[in-house]
Amino acid sequence: MKVLVMKNDFLIEGPSLKPINEKAKMLIIFFHGWGSNGDDLIQLAPLFAEHFPSAYFLSPNGPEECPQNPFGGKQWFGLDFNNDGSIDRTKMPEKVALAAEHAKKYIGYWQNKLSLSNNETILVGFSQGSMLSLEIGTKNLFSGLLCYSGSFIKKDRPLTKNHRIMLIHGETDEVIPVASMQNAQLALNNLGAKVEIHISKNLGHSIDGEGINKGIEFIKKCNSYR
Structure with missing residues (x-):
């Protein structure tokens, strides 16, 4: 399923x-x-489906x-690099905000298609996908945000304990x-969200x-809160 969500015929699509x-x-x-691309994290779906058989x-x-990865690699937003190879984060807040606007349209399309709401939607992100999930999920209230190996870019909005967030990191x-x-x-705690964390021992940039x-x-x- 291809979903037109951006100008200039950019498409968001992927496995399900x-x-x-x-x-x-x-x-x-x-x-x-x-x-990376959608084929990566969809491998988690069968593991999750054992516990959530009614999930799409x-x-x-x-x-x-x-x-930097022309062989099927995708990105939610581009990265800028300094001369020493480190990441220049100056424009990252505006880039993640723009990416979130487009991704939210994709989420809305599928929610309408499946007759589901934010209260029945979980966002799961890895690395840049976690940054995106936190940007979307702190502007809008979802059932939960599960974020692996990421960071929080924009820290300028009040949250509540109803913003349920889990951060997992190597x-x-x-x-x-x-x-x-x-x-x-x-x-996130200072902004008022309910946050849980887990640190995986002896693990790098991955999910175990x-x-x-x-x-x-x-x-x-x-x-259980629904």
């Missing part, structure tokens, strides 16, 4: 997993990391080609240090079995 023999009662959307899973591709993450998660937790299990437990708790 439907519920078996029943109507979708919840929507779980995976947002991949920079340079989507794993869209970022709308932009990733120049202890030895070399791409986005675990301190980014700890800073995000502090900022323990992190998957913690994520499943979190979604179950989110469902």
Whole structure:
């Protein structure tokens, strides 16, 4: 399914997993990391589906080609680099905000198609996808936000305890240090959100079995509030 959400014919599309023999009662959307694509995180869907058989899973591709990974790599927004190879974060807030506007249209399309609401929608992100999920999910109230190996870019809006957020990070993450998660937790708590965290021991920029299990437990708790 191709969904036109941007000017100049940019499309957001990607793999999905439907519920078996029943109507979708919840929507779980995976947002991949920079340079990856929807085929990556959709691999989590069968594991989650064992616990949420009525969930409809989507794993869209970022709308932009990733120049640093031209072989199928996508991005939600481009990165700027300094001369020393480090990331220049100056324009990142406005870039993630623009990407969130387009992704929200994609979410709305599928919610309308499945007759589901934000209260029945979970956003799951990895790395850049977590930044995107937090941008969308702190401007709008969803059932829950499950964020792996990411950071919180825009810290300028009041939240409530009804913003249920789980941050999961690898202890030895070399791409986005675990301190980014700890800073995000502090900022989100200060804004009023309800935040849980988990640090996976001896894990780099990845998701392990323990992190998957913690994520499943979190979604179950989110469902209990509905």
